[in-house]
Each structure stands twice: as structure tokens, then as C-alpha cells.
Amino acid sequence: xxxTKYWTWHMAAGVVILLLLGLHMLIMHTGGITDWxxxxxxxxxxxxxxxxxDGQLFxxxxxxxxxxxxxxxxxxxxxxxxxxxTLRPAVEKAVSVFLLIxxxxxxxxxxxxxxxxHAIALGGARS
Amino acid sequence: MPETNKxxxxxxxxxxxxxxxxxxxxxxxxxxxxxxxxxxxxxxxxYIKEHLDPSLTWRYSCRMGVCGSCGMLLNGHPTLACNTQxxxxxxxxxxxxxxxxxxxxxxxxxxxxxxxxxxxxIKPYIVRQNDADIDNPDGEFFQLPEELEAYLQYTxxxxxxxxxxxCPTLATDVHYMGxxxxxxxxxYNVDTRDDGRAARNQETGxxxxxxxxxxxxxxxxxxxxxxxPAKALQHLKRRLVLDYxxxxxxxxxxxxxxxxxxxxxxxxxxxAPAKTV
Numbered sequence: 001x002x003x004t005k006y007w008t009w010h011m012a013a014g015v016v017i018l019l020l021l022g023l024h025m026l027i028m029h030t031g032g033i034t035d036w037x038x039x040x041x042x043x044x045x046x047x048x049x050x051x052x053x054d055g056q057l058f059x060x061x062x063x064x065x066x067x068x069x070x071x072x073x074x075x076x077x078x079x080x081x082x083x084x085x086t087l088r089p090a091v092e093k094a095v096s097v098f099l100l101i102x103x104x105x106x107x108x109x110x111x112x113x114x115x116x117x118h119a120i121a122l123g124g125a126r127s
Numbered sequence: 128m129p130e131t132n133k134x135x136x137x138x139x140x141x142x143x144x145x146x147x148x149x150x151x152x153x154x155x156x157x158x159x160x161x162x163x164x165x166x167x168x169x170x171x172x173x174y175i176k177e178h179l180d181p182s183l184t185w186r187y188s189c190r191m192g193v194c195g196s197c198g199m200l201l202n203g204h205p206t207l208a209c210n211t212q213x214x215x216x217x218x219x220x221x222x223x224x225x226x227x228x229x230x231x232x233x234x235x236x237x238x239x240x241x242x243x244x245x246x247x248x249i250k251p252y253i254v255r256q257n258d259a260d261i262d263n264p265d266g267e268f269f270q271l272p273e274e275l276e277a278y279l280q281y282t283x284x285x286x287x288x289x290x291x292x293x294c295p296t297l298a299t300d301v302h303y304m305g306x307x308x309x310x311x312x313x314x315y316n317v318d319t320r321d322d323g324r325a326a327r328n329q330e331t332g333x334x335x336x337x338x339x340x341x342x343x344x345x346x347x348x349x350x351x352x353x354x355x356p357a358k359a360l361q362h363l364k365r366r367l368v369l370d371y372x373x374x375x376x377x378x379x380x381x382x383x384x385x386x387x388x389x390x391x392x393x394x395x396x397x398x399a400p401a402k403t404v
């Protein structure tokens with residue numbers, strides 16, 4: 001049943017990624033029309049607007065959430081593809097551990113980056 | 128009955144031959160077979176064995192699409208040799224090979240033991256909490272016709288292995304359980320007499336279970352009995368997820384009737400006519 005658990009979360013992660021990427025597309029590509037989450041005049045991707053979003057706790061949490069979910073979804077999918085190559089059980093175990101380490105490493109790195117940018121944005125806002 | 132004058136055509140059979148004791152690899156051998164209308168591939172193979180090459184080996188039994196023994200790859204399509212007329216699928220040539228995704232014992236005989244082992248693993252029988260219900264039955268299980276409909280089509284499976292041969296996932300992952308065992312798991316899971324779904328979920332929800340299915344749908348396309356394994360697998364996946372999330376409806380297996388008159392009588396049944404003898 002462990003694989004059922006992973007699969008269920010894999011599917012749920014796909015749905016959440018769709019929602020979060022939909023939000024991303026709305027902000028990035030309709031900014032000129034809607035001005036959502038882009039208080040400064042100009043492009044959504046301008047430095048001022050980016051720093052404003054990075055300073056919002058909602059966006060920092062969303063970035064970390066999207067990172068974690070996308071990593072799980074992508075790496076579990078990669079693991080599934082690799083497992084279909086008829087690997088030996090020991091190799092399957094090694095692949096799982098390797099992907100887990102890679103995923104956790106990238107998640108920690110990405111989280112640190114999101115938190116650091118959040119702090120920088122807040123510092124800039126204060127100064 | 129008047130004799131019909133059937134026109135004879137020469138069809139070239141391209142047979143995959145392989146004897147593991149003498150051959151290093153399978154090879155193709157060609158035979159010219161006179162074919163008349165209505166002649167099946169199985170009859171063509173009999174002609175070759177009787178007139179051209181007695182060493183040709185294949186497996187068959189019932190000759191009427193019931194036993195599932197003569198599954199073969201005919202013009203690249205896994206199906207039953209006894210159920211396929213030569214002139215329906217061949218122009219001037221017909222290729223005949225053993226079912227892919229299985230080891231070959233000899234010539235056209237696949238080794239189905241891997242499929243049988245996987246089938247056995249999913250407990251393809253009615254499981255009850257109380258073994259005595261099966262071992263020493265003292266009543267009839269009560270099942271409605273619509274409950275029978277839920278799994279009836281899956282009971283038509285004859286375990287010929289055609290779906291396993293057509294499955295692209297099984298072609299790369301030999302540990303994958305495959306369409307036939309997973310369909311049979313679904314067949315028993317939805318049977319209201321059964322109480323073994325939790326035990327089967329351990330197998331069907333494993334790393335090489337139902338979730339490896341890519342839904343190519345080839346299993347359903349090639350099934351000579353019209354079973355739809357792809358549909359069964361999708362239902363199986365859904366039930367596995369619902370079971371994990373504890374959202375599936377928990378139903379007790381159906382009760383037993385211990386004697387006549389215990390079931391609900393149908394309304395408006397006319398009385399039996401009076402005895403005449």
C-alpha cells in the first residue's frame with residue numbers, strides 16, 4: 001500500500017501544481033492587464049514588483065510549497081520511469097535513496113533561497 | 128448437405144521456430160499452405176505438421192476459443208489461432224510467432240508460468256473472513272443480478288495471455304503484474320461475496336502493481352473474449368486510492384441464505400398450474 005500512498009500524493013501534487021502554475025501564469029503574463037500583485041507601474045517582472053512579491057509571506061510560502069510539490073511530483077515520476085527498466089531490487093532501493101537525497105537537497109537549497117530573498121526584500125522595504 | 132466448391136489459395140506462413148536445445152536464437156521458416164475459406168490458423172498449423180514439418184510445436188486444446196491455449200502473435204497481433212480465419216487476416220503471407228513478453232519453451236509455445244504466478248499472488252478466489260464459509264458451505268450466498276453485472280465481463284477471461292503479450296509496460300518491466308492478474312483482482316474485489324480486498328490491495332498496490340499501467344489500452348483491444356482489462360485497471364486504481372484515503376464505502380460481504388424461502392419473494396409471481404398427472 002506504500003506505493004498507493006505515493007501515487008495518491010503524486011496525483012494530488014499534480015493538481016496543486018496546476019493551480020499554482022495557473023496563479024504564476026496569471027501574475028506573470030496578465031500583469032499588464034490586471035496589475036495583480038504588481039503594485040508598481042511597469043512589467044510584472046520588474047525589480048520593484050518582484051521585490052514586493054518576495055517580501056510577502058504568502059508568496060514566500062507559495063514558492064516553497066510549489067518547490068516541494070514539484071520536486072516530489074517530478075522525482076517520483078522519474079523514479080517510476082526508471083523502475084520500468086526492470087531494475088534489481090537493490091538498484092531500485094539505491095535509486096529511491098539517491099532521488100530522495102537529491103530532492104531533499106534541492107528543497108533545502110530552494111527554501112534557503114526563498115527565505116533569503118524574502119529577508120532581502122523586507123530589508124529593502126525597511127530601508 | 129451439398130458439398131461446396133471452395134476455392135483454394137496458397138498462403139505463405141512465416142513461422143518463428145526455436146528449439147532451445149539446438150538453436151541459438153529464434154529464426155523464421157516459411158511454409159506454403161493451401162488455404163480454403165473458413166480455415167483457421169490452427170488448421171493451417173495442423174496442415175504444416177501433418178504434411179510439411181512434423182517437428183513444429185505449438186499448444187492447443189479446445190479448438191473453439193474457450194481454453195485459451197493457442198494464443199499466438201498473428202501478423203503482429205496477439206490472438207487465438209483457433210478463433211482466427213486465415214483469409215480474414217492474411218493477404219499472401221501470414222506471420223505466426225509466439226506471444227511476446229514471455230519466454231519461449233519451443234517454437235510457438237510461450238512459458239506462461241510468470242503469468243500464473245502473478246495470477247496466484249492476487250488470490251483469484253472468493254475470500255471470506257470465516258474460512259468455513261468456503262470450506263464447509265452451509266448456505267448460498269445472496270447476490271443480486273445487478274451485483275453480478277459489476278464483474279460478469281471479467282469472468283469471461285480465459286487466461287490466454289494475449290493481453291499480457293500486448294502490454295507495452297510489461298515489455299519493459301517484467302515484474303509488472305500485467306493486465307490479466309490485475310483484472311482478476313478487480314473481478315473478485317467487486318464481487319459482493321468476497322471479503323479479500325484488503326489482502327489483494329497489498330499486491331495490486333505494490334511497486335509493480337496497478338499504478339504502473341500507462342493506460343495504453345492494448346489489452347482491451349486484443350482480448351479475444353471482449354474483456355476490458357484497461358477499464359478494470361482504472362477502477363482498481365480508483366478503489367486503491369479511495370481505500371488509502373479511507374473514502375471507499377465499507378460494505379460487509381453479502382449474507383447467506385440457509386434454506387429455501389429465506390430470500391425476499393418476488394412480487395406478482397403467478398401460482399403454479401395445477402398438476403395434471
